Amino acid sequence: MKIATWNVNSLNARWPRVEEFLTTRDVDVVLLQETKQRDDKFPSDALQELGYSSAHFGFNQWNGVAILSRVGLSEVVRGFGDREDEEARCIAATCDGVRVMSCYVPNGRAVDNPHYAYKLEWLETLRLRVAAHPKDVPLVVGGDFNVAPEDIDCYDPSAFVGATHVTEPERTALRAVTDEGLTDIFRHLYPDDVQYTWWDYRNGSFRRGWGLRIDLLLCSPHVTNRATAAWVDRDARKGEKPSDHAPVIVEFSL
């Protein structure tokens, strides 16, 4: 089984690349973030024609998350349901016995911005949802976490002093999620590999190798113990109209 996560930065703008990905990468489940769509604009029919059932959670031009699956999709839960002004940042479903969650963690914007506190709160809510998950059901929590877990996941930690994505509170909040029994599968399989998943559109960051590894697949032991490989699909960051994020894929034997 192959599960991918990909922040597409607008599904509408990215449709040709998403279609290319689905027809060439042979993935069973895809977790999307930043679809930037309302549910009624989501291309579920076009996805079905490509062989994927889908579920989407989106209110407007911001955020938006989805799950695509060609191995079944049931028990869909949209969002956390924890606040009146909830944003579309989380959706869960069961695909072939694996519970998957597609997460778009708030960016945080700046350490002194209210959005940063919101980011930490959001991660704590995610931790509670993971803690409440039955331990006998395989779980993969994937998405754009907007946190580089360690310095190895940042092209230049000195350039990020005082910036979001690398601060200790963010890393601690992310670690609190994984401490509930999940494993950052890429780092687990390749402890020393330097790989990034996001490069700013500006400054020629991709060409210069200025990236961060902020898109993660957090796996429960059932999946972690059966994982055979994980990789970043850097080719998806190249070519015509790419997202600023590359997909991350995990392969495991059910």
Add this chain to the structure above:
DNA sequence: ATGTCCCAACTTTTGGGA
């Protein structure tokens, strides 16, 4: 530090977000 991209809108340029 900021060389881009994407979206909405009292749209053909601007502002917000990343």
